[in-house]
Amino acid sequence: MWRRSLAVKVFMSFVIVIIVSFSIVSISMYVTSSRELDLLHEEMLTQIVDNALHHTDLYIKSYERATLSLLTSSQVKQFLDAEQNQYFTYYSLSAQIKDELFKPIFINNPEISMIYLISYNGMTFHDFNIDHPPFSESVLKDSLEDLREQTKDDGSLSLIDWSFLDGQLALARKISGRQTSKLFKGIVGIELRIEELTTLWKGIRLGDRGYFFIVNDRGKIVYDPNKEKIGKQLEGRLFEQVRDHEGAFFIDEEAGEEGLQRIYFSRRSDYSGWTLVSSMPLEAVRKPVQTIRQTTLAASAISIVVALLLAYRFGRSIISPIRMIEQGMRRTEKGDWTKVPLRGKKDEMDRLIHSYNIMVSRLSELVERVYESELKNQDNLFKRQLAEFQALQLQINPHFLYNTLETVICYAVVQESEEIKDIVRAMSLMLRYSVQTDLEEITVANELKHVLHYMTIMNYRFEQPFELQVDIPPEYLLKKMVRLTLQPLVENAFKHAFPDGIEDYHYIRIYAEAEGQRLKITVADNGQGMPEEELLKLRMKLSVNEAQRSKERQLREQLSAEEQVEVGQAGEHGGIGLINVHNRIQMVFGAQYGLSVESAPGQGTAVTLTMPDTDAVGFAGMAGRHLKIEDRSVNQYNELFSDSFMMNL
Template sequence: MRSSLAARMFAYFVIVIVISSSIVGFVLYVQSSKEVDKQTNELLTQIVDNAMNHTDMYLKKYDRATLSMLTSTNVKEFLNTDKNNFVSYFLAIRPIKEKVIQPLFINNPEISMVYLIGYNGLSIYDHNTDVIDFNQSVFQDKLDVLKKMTNNDGKLTIMDWSFLDGKLAVTRKISDRQTSKVFKGIVGIELNIEELTTLWKGIRLGETGYFYIVNDNGKIVYHPKAEMIGKQLNEGLLTKLKENQNRIFTYTDGIERVHFNQRSNYSGWTLVASMPLNELKAPVKNIRKTTLITCAFALVLALILAYRFGRSIVQPIKKLESGMRRTEKGDWTHVAISGRTDEMDRLIVSYNMMVSRLQELMEQVYAEELKNKEYQLKRQAAEFQALQLQINPHFLYNTLETIVCYAVVQDSQEIKEIVRSLSYMLRYSIRADLEEITVANELKHVLQFMTIMDYRLGHPFELEVLIPPELLLKKMVRLTLQPLVENIFKHAFPEGIESYHRIRIDAYTENEDFVVTVTDNGCGITPDTLKELRTKLMKQHLHSPFPERKEREGGIGLVNVHSRIQIVFGENYGLSITNNEGEPGTKITLRMPDKTGDIGFSP
């Protein structure tokens, strides 16, 4: 089953478009997903970092507040007071409250209570809000617990319980000397947790994302849901937090959520940002959906354009094919052009001109043979050839020979010479078995061309052939000289051919090379055009022997001659172009290997 050109072209277009669209879509989706994940990671890291820095800075304020108590003389005397000396104890309470505790309340209104518990069995406390009084002995009851839970290095400790409900407690061990590590008491501050939560309420993590804080024991210090504060975090989640410090991980507790956490070395708290996985992946899903829709739309549009493009190419070819089939059957059919003036239209125009000329030629042959029955057999042979070899160069050659016969009969010397020369040139051109030819044969081809040109010009134009006789049997590439001479007639004499115009062909050997030059005294080549021609010759190499279409439309062309020499003799040989030094005109040089042979040719 034969597949049509249109179907193959459309299939190729589909394959190319699908592959390219898939690659672009896949790369775009993967790269976009990576960028979204990267930005999400950076966002969560920045949120947690900022929250941790603000929290540490806020807590350090109370670190500085407790340091003021360490330098107080009244506090030092209180720590060294004998618990049985009630007079000294009661005398110490007032100045400590007025000079130490009250300034803390004034500077930090969020502090609810400040207490000082000595290891000597004495304690002092004061509060900044309406607090139900409780027995002061509770401080001594909790002294052992406070000693155990408060850091032994004298640094601030954040407790996970407080004497007042709903308060955040910080404690510190103190001594009667600032540099001493022999502690004699504990100072504690309890503050409203609501004041601290104002640092975190501005954090937004999507619609259902949230930010929370837990201490090392897994107790929730802060949570957007007030009822969660003070509760114990899920043991499995707490373990994952400790195992994945500074990393994003997922944890499923009802729904799959993404967590990112960092632990503050100062406070010992772990700050956690949590978002649902499906909400986090929503941008990626949107990118994937958008990419698929865009690719699908682009694919449909590209397929429509591919179909129209393929059809615009195939339709003229089908019309040309149909015309050829009808011509094969003897119906000299002209193919209608589309009117786009592109390459296909030019091909159709050339085909129509060829059909018209063949038709005219056949009509002339038929008319002449009908006049003379002597040529009936030849007419039938010509008709048979026309049916069998409609567009065959050999058929054209045979037809030209027939015209020569008629010219002889009609005693038309001019027609005979023109057609005989054209016939020779045609047969010489279509020979595919002789790439290397002698210089003599190539010059004979040039002379046949000049015979035609003399009739076209209306007067003789003599070539100067200065090739020594001993070089006439040197080998060169067939169809190289005549295109150069034709090119000179086309471009070197734009104002018309005058009597002083000349074309000179010369040859010589140089080292192991055989060199042929064709020189004219015409208008020469402009520098820009010369540069362009040299660039084309440099780009042309052995494995790309076919010149651009622009060259082929003007004839065999200089690039084609250059390519033919390289095909036969190799890339070290070819054609070069220069302007004549000190005089008008152009010089074209053909360089080939120095070979001599007995190649023959019969027209």
């Protein structure tokens, strides 16, 4: 009985609402339809003109890039500075500019028909990309003052009202000796076929009798669907209306060629100076209003009948979702967070069900906040460790960079040679590899590649090849390790192992071995080695394991009081390269990994990196052969390495 009475009340309420609402809609439709459709047509015309204007400006601006090579060319700078009587300079520079600058522009922009260059000193040069009638250089000189007036003082590309070639669109800009200078020394201009621009506008559709045209500031028609009008002057009365109503709609009271009144909308481009105009017959704009008015009454009557039938069904169907919500609330009271499924009708009942589901979700979220708080604390801890890792990784030794740059400068002053190219290329690759500060574990192969670039530079600095022995099996080359950990060890060997210079018997050897679940990579040299006191200081910094620390404490007890103070301050001086490598390995793989050092005076030093034995993801397999490179130049090893493996620098 309750459900039946509720359905009747809903039905009667719905009947009243339908009748009243449709009556109001029918009456108001006659008043508002005309205004709304007028606004719709105005928005459509505005959007069409604005889009066409935007794409036209972008298309013209794109040709600024075509002239950038001229702005930065040293030949163009010399051409602008040359005097009229310097004929040899003129012909040599003209040939270079034509081959090195104009020809690539013509290839990349085949729509460009002509490029010309005019200096304020009276020098001119031009080239064509099409068959052309005879053309005199004096025409360019005579047009210099006119071009200076029509081009913008900020050096950007400007549209010219006239062109040297028929049927062409002329663009020009002032040019200086330097790209950033505002002291202009000449004019560079291009001319392109106007047909290239018409492709932007042919797709605009404004109905059967609507059209779109473009005029410049002087009333000359730049584009019209009727090709016979292009290049002619727009009718004076209409041009005045277009100019006076820029950015607004207006109706031409006089009938046009078709005997119809038309509505126009115009918009002027500040960049090109063109005015884009769209036009439609006023009759075509008003006709949809009449059609809507005629169909409103019929549609309203049919809609009322259909609405009454739907209201009856609505009264019956509304009870079902209410019961579903009631059952859901009972389950919620028992702690069951089950949501009520939506019916998919997007009405008030669905919104009510949606609100109930939101309430259930929020209640369940309160239970999960404790777990989210714990996860948030762990995330903050990870971010702090990431910041510490990146700070350590950015500690690049500047002395090596300074020495390398000095070497490059020396070679550049003495002679032009391939050595400079090799040094700069290796330096660029090293810097690109070094400045990456993410936590990505890279491969042993990547680190070896970085060492090879470093050795390229070092060989030029030593002015003799140095023997770098690499004895690493191929199956180890795809093992994981931390970025920038191998090259600092090689650099450390050069700095401390050979203080009296590099001799023929000196070597640095890199080899790897696996012990259980650990991978060890060692960099050994046959240099002067380290005294026991210095080795103790370094091991105290590294603190590799408990056994070593115990031995170091015993050695420290044998030192004098002054020496113990010096050891205590060891963490404040020197060793930042090894400490940096050691800390970053521990940050990535854990405190049980890192560096260990073995050394003896006169017998050399061996520094070992200990890491987990894991393979990198995303690298292809490699040939199953043992890679041992000895008595090879670094360039030879670099070529072999590049051919054998896919690097991911």
